[in-house]
Amino acid sequence: MNPAELSASLLAIVSAMLERRGATQTLTIDDVALERPRNRDHGDWASNIAMKLAKPLGSSPRDIAAEVTAELESVAGVASVSIAGPGFINITLDAAAAGEIARTILDQGEVYGRNEGLAGQSINLEFVSANPTGPLHIGHTRWAALGDSLARVLRASGATIATEFYINDAGNQMDNFGASILAAARGLETPENGYPGQYIADLASRVVQLEPNLLILADDEALAVARETGYRLQLGEIQASLERFNVHFDVWFSERELHAIDQATGQSAIDSAIDRLRVQGHVFDADDAVWVKTTDFGDDKDRVIRRGNGIFTYFAADAAYYLSKSDRGYTHKIYLLGADHHGYVHRLKALAGSAGDDPERDIEVLIGQLVSINGARLSKRAGNIIELNDLQAWLGTDALRYSLGRYPADSPLTLDPELLQKRTNDNPVFYVQYAHARTHQVARNAAASGVTREVFDASLLTHETESMLLGILAEFPRVVLQSAELREPHRIARYSEELAGAYHRWYDNCRVTPLGEETVTDTHRTRLWLNDATGIVLRNALGLLGVSAPERM
């Protein structure tokens, strides 16, 4: 008996009651979703359906609850039902029914937690998308951790998903980047609007090594070589950093593709994007420029897409890029952006609308708050920019991914770099990983003591800490789906901490291996199932966060 099955039983009972009372409304499984009561004395699962139906049915919540309770009590696996407070229906399962989840988990293994809640959706998830003109810093790192975990959670919920990194490799900043490298190679000062920093000097020497001619080429040619070679090297650095961080992108999309002229049509993707928006009736000409009427979709002013001098704005590439995603078959386009880009939300939504898509359904822009260091915002001037590579060296991938992944994106995050460098155990990731390692230690000890899994009798799992642990294990698939639906992968981290805590408390109270001369009983054997099931769920949860699950620490 898992919560989904119990919900289904409850739904049938409540629906029948509605029919008896002649009510016209119908309920879905979501209306009867069960929650785990905060207080253990309230049972294993609780429903607030009686209170929700009180008004439409015109009777008191407790009366409705009583009617439902009478039938719930006869459901197989339900030990007792009680009504509490304003009308909560509290359900306690018998131990055997509750314990079945351990068998289910061992049967399903690494698949346990996956669900089909988002089946049929084809999602493009874009995140990080840093300029290839410098290393990734802590801000990018947060989106990398969250975006990658979100992708895993969406995939686990049945969605087809592609993660995508948009490379801003067109435009002025690439020339500034190239000029900075060239100046460094020539031993000159950083040019105006150039990029400062040691990494430019490092890139310059690598470029010179690869292209020894650089220093004798004419300016134009040298600039191109510095820019292109530097670009290739820097992008390689970014890709390597992300791979080390366990973050994978399915598509690396170059902005240059959008500017490239198709030989057959004589048009670029941007040209045809503007044409397509124009056909939809959202493009107009004014003051020598070409505009998109984004105010039709909630923007506070219309946006220029092509300047009077014929040069496209950045917005034009955005338009072509959005259409590219649609053309490639993605029904949902999710953008994960930093708060410093939230001004783009309206115009991105307007693009979807202008293209004939539904701005509410087809495009989602998730805005993440910026990371601050000891309360100060990050800036080059303040000298407190921290690179992904440094963070990784201090903390390691697991601790870094976990500490960035356990907070919701819209929560402002303050980090203390001194604390990060200490690598202390106050990071909850160690608590969770230790719980996982402990499940394996227990399994090793069990094997050594002759405790096997040849018997599973769930009715023996009667200790208070066992029913608590079973309840949490049973919730995992729903937590995964909820994380996917709400786009909140941090829920997986919070869940794994709760599970680890319940496991540690169980471990303290219930032995898997017998003491001394005691004989092995079915209780020991059955507990080994529970132990192993917990290990599987911890590993699956950590996997969704891109964090390893060590068997020893």
Place this chain on the structure above:
RNA sequence: GCGCCCGUAGCUCAGCGGAUAGAGCAAUUGACUACGGAUCAAUAGGUCGGGGGUUCAAAUCCCUCCGGGCGCACCA
């Protein structure tokens, strides 16, 4: 000025309109000749920024004020 996000324990932060608001860290006190003490048990710590409103029920939804972050380009 306008817009978006945030304000919860000393600190960092959880908390899909539900029961007595939680966790970790920090503090105090206990538990190893018992599967690994990277653990567990217990104590202490709160006007959920202030004020209105909706609701059987508000930290959660609405309005307003105060505080903080970030944006308001024919830049990328």
